[in-house]
Amino acid sequence: MNISLALEIPAVLSFSLFLVLSSCDDTAGTHQPTNAGNVNNVNNVNNLNNVNNVNNVNNVNNQQQLVAAILTPAPAAEVQEGRTLSLTSAISGGQAPYTVRWDVDGIELSTLEQPGDTIIPEYGDRTLTLTATDASGNVANDSVPLHVLDLNEGLRPYFGNLHSHSGLSDGEGTPEEVLTWARDVVGVDFYGMTDHAEQLSDSEWALVRTVTDAFSQPGVFVALRGFEWSHPWNGHMCIYTTEDYTSAISDIWITYIYDWLIENNALAQFNHPGRENGVFDDLDFEPDVASNMFAIETGNKGNGNADGEFLPYYIQALDNGWHLAPTSNQDNHSLSMNSHRSVFWATELTRESLVQAIRDRRFYSSDDPDVEVMFRSGEVILGGTVSMGAPGTVEFQIKVVDNEPIQRLELITGGGQVAAQLEPAPGTNRITWFPTVDVSGDSWFFLKVTSEDTLDGEGPVQIAVTAPIYFVF
Incomplete structure (x- = not known):
């Protein structure tokens, strides 16, 4: 019994081994048992990739539009x-x-x-x-x-000359030649014919009216008739908007010419102050003629604002009580002009707008032939007056446009003091500025603009100064 059992056990084991070997032989031609795990891993990776691709698509689809x-x-x-x-x-x-x-x-x-x-x-x-x-x-x-x-509020600047001479006195050319040259060669917007009255005849005075009327064309060019009262001691004045003229021979003293201005409703400017020793009786303020005197030259011939010859007299006149605009004129006696200009603001170029600007002192004086300078405080622009109910802070609105670099803006007040200033970044050609100052009594402020001269050969700088804005209580 013990031997028989011992023989059965190996038989069972042998049969089992046969079954196992047979099973392995049946699959040997179609599968490699040792690579099955790798195939499953690849499938798993592909499945993960597919899932990731789907997620990426979903992320793109879910991303919000910019x-x-x-x-x-x-x-x-x-x-x-x-x-x-x-x-x-x-x-x-x-x-x-x-x-x-x-x-x-x-x-x-x-x-x-x-x-x-x-x-x-x-x-x-x-x-x-x-x-x-x-x-x-x-x-x-x-x-x-x-x-x-627009800070300019529809106004635009017009550039020209208010002081000139022709062959009718001690200059060159006929009035027609002078005005043709000024309009067509120089290209100024306006031109004042102001020959010395002491050398004019009645017929020549009438001729100037005829020619200036003929040359004035709205929107193109304005010619203005005037004359220069030329006193060797008291000074010279350009006088406009009168039917008649007078000379320093007829009205020899400063008080005489002041009376004549009032009687003839004339508008006049002080020319090249300081060149004659009397300086218009030291620019003493005369209230009776204050409305007739509208300007004082801060530039004359080759001496402009940058030279500083006439600017102190402008400040002196303002301190004395005059309400004046600065001008820069040629006082030329030949067909030649430098870069200096008188500039007025208006909505249009007509003789009427020029005369109104003269009455309103709406001018600035410039060494530069095309710099645009707007100076205002609220609705009041250069030359105007602000009525103050009580002391307070006032703001100025300033715009300067130039084709040369703007170096400095200065707000000038009584005695020539600088109330505020600004130095723009180098190379600035256009700037706005809104300075504020405290005003507690009657006062005036004007704007002084300094630019680098790179185009006009005046160098190194050119200066423009505006008519003041006045504050009264």
Whole structure:
């Protein structure tokens, strides 16, 4: 029994081994048992990749579109040129980070998402645009219209000369030749014919009227008849808007010519002050004739504002009580002009607008032939008067535009003191400035602009000075 059992056990084991071996032989031609795990791993990786691809697609589909929106200012907002507007935005979607640009009609203002208070340059109907670019290169933008108000408020500057001579006195050329040259060669907007009265005849005075009337063409050119009262001691004056004329031979003293101005409702300017020793009786203020005297030359012939010869007399006259505009004139006796100009502000170029500007003292004096200088305080512009109810702070609105670099702006007051000043960044050609000062009594302020001379050969600088704005209590 014990032996028989011992023989059965190996038989069972043998049969089992046969079954196992047979099973292995049946599958040997179609599968490699040792690679089965690798196949499963590859399938698992492919499945994961497929899942990831699906997730990526879903992420792309779920990503929000890039959106840029201007929150402020509101559409059609109004702002005065040179003032600030608060620029704020909302940018979302896309892929951060964002690159941002704000501009007004292509002029870049900022690259910040939230610039806040930002100066808006140049007047006109403008478009403010916000452009956002995300990390993937997607671009979104928004824009709003703006109304940028002109500091000039419809006025424009006109450049010319109020003091000249022809062959009728001690100059060259006929009145026709002089005015043709001034209009067509020099290209000034206006020109005053002011021959010495002491050398004029009645017929020549009448001729000047005929010629200046013929040459005046609205919107093109204005010719103005006047004459120069020329006293060897008291000084010289250019006198305008009269039917008659007089000379220093007839009205020899300063009091005589003042009386004549009043009787003839004339408008006159003090010429080249200080050149004659009497200096118009030291520019003593005469209230009876104050409304007739509208200007004083701060530039004459080649001596401009930068030379400083006549500017102290302008300040002296203002301190004495005169309400005068500065002018810069050629006093030329031949067909030649330098870059100095008298400039008035008006809505149009006509003789009437020129005469009104003379009455309003709406002038500035410039060494430069084309610099634009606006000087105002609220609705009152250069030459005007602000009535103050009580002491307080006043603001000036200033704009200067030049094709040469602007170096300095100075607010000048009594005694020639500098009440405020600004030095723009190098190379600045256009600037707005809004200085404030405290005013507690009757006072005046004018603007002095210094620019680098790079075009006119006067060098190294050119200066413009405006008529004052007066404050009275």
